[in-house]
Amino acid sequence: MTRKHYYLLALSSFFALFSLLMAWYTILAPSQIFPTALLLIISIPPLLLPLRGFLKGDLKSCTWLCYISLIYFTHGAVEAYANPAERSYALAELLLSFLLCLGAGMYVFKIEK
Numbered sequence: 690m691t692r693k694h695y696y697l698l699a700l701s702s703f704f705a706l707f708s709l710l711m712a713w714y715t716i717l718a719p720s721q722i723f724p725t726a727l728l729l730i731i732s733i734p735p736l737l738l739p740l741r742g743f744l745k746g747d748l749k750s751c752t753w754l755c756y757i758s759l760i761y762f763t764h765g766a767v768e769a770y771a772n773p774a775e776r777s778y779a780l781a782e783l784l785l786s787f788l789l790c791l792g793a794g795m796y797v798f799k800i801e802k
Contacts, residue, residue, distance in 0.1 A: 692799045696746065699792030703743070703754070706761060706785040707736060713778045735760060748797050755793040761786035 714720070714728045735757050742750025765783030769776050 690795075692796055695792045695795040695799060697792075699743075699751070699754070699789055699796055702785050702788035702792060703736075703740075706758075706782065706789060707733070709778065709781055709785060710736070710761075713775075713782075717778060718775050732764075743793075746796075748800070751793045751797050755790045755797070758786045758789040758793070762790065 710732055711729070714725055714732065719725050720728060739750040739753045739757065743754050761782055765779045765781075765786060768779035769783060772779065
C-alpha cells in the first residue's frame with residue numbers, strides 16, 4: 690500500500706469513528722445516568738484537536754491523532770468487557786480506533802524521501 694492509501698484509511702476511519710461516537714451517545718444507546726451533552730463534551734473534543742492539521746496531511750497532527758486514537762481503543766476495550774448490552778458498539782469503536790492508529794501511523798512512517 691502506498692502512503693496515500695494509508696492516509697485514506699486514516700481519514701475514513703476518523704470520520705467513521707466520529708460518526709459512531711455521535712450516534713452511540715445520542716441515538717443508539719443514550720445513557721440513563723449521565724446527560725448526553727456531558728458525554729459528547731468529554732468524548733468528542735480529543736478527536737477534534739488535531740483535525741485541522743490532519744486534513745492538511747501534517748505529520749505532527751497525524752502522529753498526535755495516532756496517540757489520541759489509543760484512548761478510544763482503550764475505551765472500546767473496557768466498554769466491550771464491562772457492558773454486554775453495548776458490546777457491538779464498543780467493538781466497532783475498537784476496530785475503528787485501531788484502523789485510525791494504523792493508517793495515521795503508517796502514513797507518518799512511509800515518508801517519501
